Amino acid sequence: MPNHWLFKTEPTTFSFSDLLSAKDRTTFWHGVRNYQARNMLRDDIKNGDGVLFYHSSCTVPAVVGIAEVVREGYPDHSQFDPSSEYYDPDSTEAEPRWFMVDIRATRELERAVTLEEMREAPALKEMKLLKRGMRLSVQPVTAKEWQAILATAAAKPTKAKRK
DNA sequence: GCCAACGTTGGC
DNA sequence: GCCAACGTTGGC
Numbered sequence: 001m002p003n004h005w006l007f008k009t010e011p012t013t014f015s016f017s018d019l020l021s022a023k024d025r026t027t028f029w030h031g032v033r034n035y036q037a038r039n040m041l042r043d044d045i046k047n048g049d050g051v052l053f054y055h056s057s058c059t060v061p062a063v064v065g066i067a068e069v070v071r072e073g074y075p076d077h078s079q080f081d082p083s084s085e086y087y088d089p090d091s092t093e094a095e096p097r098w099f100m101v102d103i104r105a106t107r108e109l110e111r112a113v114t115l116e117e118m119r120e121a122p123a124l125k126e127m128k129l130l131k132r133g134m135r136l137s138v139q140p141v142t143a144k145e146w147q148a149i150l151a152t153a154a155a156k157p158t159k160a161k162r163k
Numbered sequence: 164g165c166c167a168a169c170g171t172t173g174g175c
Numbered sequence: 176g177c178c179a180a181c182g183t184t185g186g187c
Contacts, residue, residue: 008172008173010173061174132179133172135182
């Protein structure tokens with residue numbers, strides 16, 4: 001049974017539409033420089049796992065699409081590149097410090113599921129993203145949360161009562 | 164190994 | 176642009 005994750009990104013840096021227009025709708029998820037997130041990228045995130053693609057630091061923070069892991073943890077090349085903003089002079093190729101995975105876009109959601117909606121959903125009460133002070137850019141998502149978000153995306157956005 | 168200072172994140 | 180929360184750094 002594949003696991004589920006949430007990847008955060010600022011859409012001005014790399015958005016879901018950027019992923020959709022990438023070659024093979026695939027990208028390497030480089031630039032993560034946090035040890036907890038690194039451990040997940042290196043050890044826990046497996047081929048076939050599902051990824052919620054989340055836009056942060058923008059007008060309407062929201063999950064906008066889903067993706068699939070297509071390559072498991074391998075060294076993030078940007079740590080060795082002095083011209084990269086992610087360069088880490090203390091890391092070596094023999095003993096890389098930072099890892100990344102490749103993800104491929106599965107599909108855009110019917111509509112974005114906003115942070116606000118997620119806060120209101122009882123099924124998402126325990127979601128890590130919603131916890132105070134939660135800043136990890138890679139985080140685990142339970143199967144229940146994954147389902148709830150997909151279901152919300154498929155449902156009508158309005159709360160208008162039906163006759 | 165403690166902890167203050169500093170930098171970063173990210174919603175608002 | 177503010178600020179709370181957290182992670183990292185470095186002096187001791």
